[in-house]
Amino acid sequence: MKQAMPSLPTSCLLAQTAIACNNIKMKHVPALTDPSLTTFYLAENEIAKIPGHTFLGLPNLEWLALSKNKLDTQGLHPHAFKNLMWLKYLNLDRNSQSTVPAWPDSQQELQLNDNLLQGLQRSSFQGLSHLLTLEVEGNQLHDKDISPLAFQPLHSLLYVTESVLKGSHSLSMLVFNNNRLQEDQLAPRAWIDLPPQGLQCLMLHHSLIKCISGYMFAHMKPGLGFLHLSHNRLCADGVHGMSFHGLRASLAELLLDHNHLQTIPRGHLGLKGLQNSNLISSHLENNLIDQRRITPTAFSCSQASEHGPPAPAGEEGS
Template identity: 30%
Template sequence: MSDLPAIHDPEASLLDVSENDITVIAAQGLAGLLNLESLNMSKNRLDDESFGPDRLPSLTLLKMLDLDSNHISKIPALPPSLEVLKLNHNKLNSLPLDSFKGLQKLVSLELQGNGLYEASLSPQTFRPLGRLVDLHLGGNLFRFVPKDLPASLQKLEMGQNQLEQVTQERLGHCVKLRVLDLSHNRLHEQSVSQALWTQLSSLETLDLSHNQFTQVPPNLPRRLRKLSLQHNNIHHIPAFSFRHLRPGLQSLQLSNNDLSHSSLNRNAFAGTFVSLAELLLDNNRLSEVPQCIRLFKKLQVLRLDNNHIRTVKQWAVCHPKNSDSTLTSLHLESNLLQVEAIPPKTFSCLTDTQGLVLHPQQV
């Protein structure tokens, strides 16, 4: 279907015409859908000429509009009733001042996979969006966080950009942020203001994976529950980096870094022993199981595969005093272990015997 014909159904609340070849919306194509609340036109061939000035604004009850994967280069005229707008994977390379004018009810905006960068946005582009909660800007060309983001934001995704700096001035006012994705960028310790983490007091999930950090950032947000630092150059975890967190980390992902036995001192994980459920240390340079592992009280998933571990001592993972173990999954494959030499009760605390992976080992 290349043209969207006129549709007359006053009772319809949802219309899905995704995955077609629609290029034109007829003048009266949507006029007969007075009660439409959700419209999915993703994966078509829509461009800026496909929308007349009154095609979409006539849908006065529309709440969700999906225009993903089309050929749109500017924001079309939209109804003020809109709450969710998806424009991922289009050809947007600028957002003028009036791009979101009148959209005071918008709570979710997705603009991933376009050609946006900081100079292509007016400083006040997002100002009308006073209720915006979720903002997705991943897969663009940003070197810096845009100015004047809505203070109402609870989730910001800026993965797969070219971010070199994240400043307190650009993001510090977003005190309601709960989820922040800065993965796949060019960030390191000096790129992020330490004072920023203190201001983001509501942050619970932070993704800094696929960057250039060499150590765990200090002064992390107090309420942080999940921290992803995979695929960095981390070779050091400062002592007591997590001790101030309350109620404490539940997930810590440190896979694919440069951690060795000497870089994990006895206080590296202090503050997480009674909260952590997932610890990923695979694909590092560990020569033995870290001594602190047996101190975790709620650990469920532990990954130590693809390291240089040669031996596992009897009480390295399971301590006899830890009778209430929650460990269900342990990966030790692709190390330098002689499996037959491991003491027989070394993994007795695993609650699921099928969760233990020891093979294959490196030659």
């Protein structure tokens, strides 16, 4: 370990590119100028104020831990992190933040658990196109506090946790489009905190989803009215008989177009033949389905229109 810098408490631990000042009752972030520093641990202290210029001398910081401090919206400058162009990991757990500050575009993991967040708007995560993991558990956010487009700017989001929507008891629409969500990164109980009478429209198009877990929507009764899964990587085996269980009496529109389906998926066929079916529109165009192999009763569940493959496999539109 190096000797402590003059502006650092002697109890801080220093390595070549890292500084750890955890749990030493520090009340402010020391002014440092060190372009080689990439990791800065400041957790479990008494820091209540971070001015906008605090990290200007640490342009290459990648990892910053500020959990368990006393930071609130007044004490944390809204642009304190904006100039950290290489920052990838930021932990602000267990502070008192009520609003979301500005983030650098480089951010990949953001932890805001156990704060006092009062709302999530589309602007809250604007510019975070590389964010892979977002944690906001323990903020007691309710449906009126979450914009349906709050997560739309997160084009690289890899995982939807089971707790990210906790408290959203009547959120009617949720948009997770244009992300990198995959089937093993979409928690099977991701929507479990949304009661049946809540979410009506779920948009997950332009992602990397290959399958829909069985019973994922089972608790939703009557359930979603609109489910958009266009432009993913769904194959027939990935949409099995129980994939849409819980939506059979409520689903009005199902979009499965622009996927990798080679046959009408079992989950779709499971919607047919229901006397109380509300399905009005279902899109399956631009898949790999051979139109000649579709049975006459395949779309008997649809009340109005069904958009199937425009041409047999191997021809235009397949």
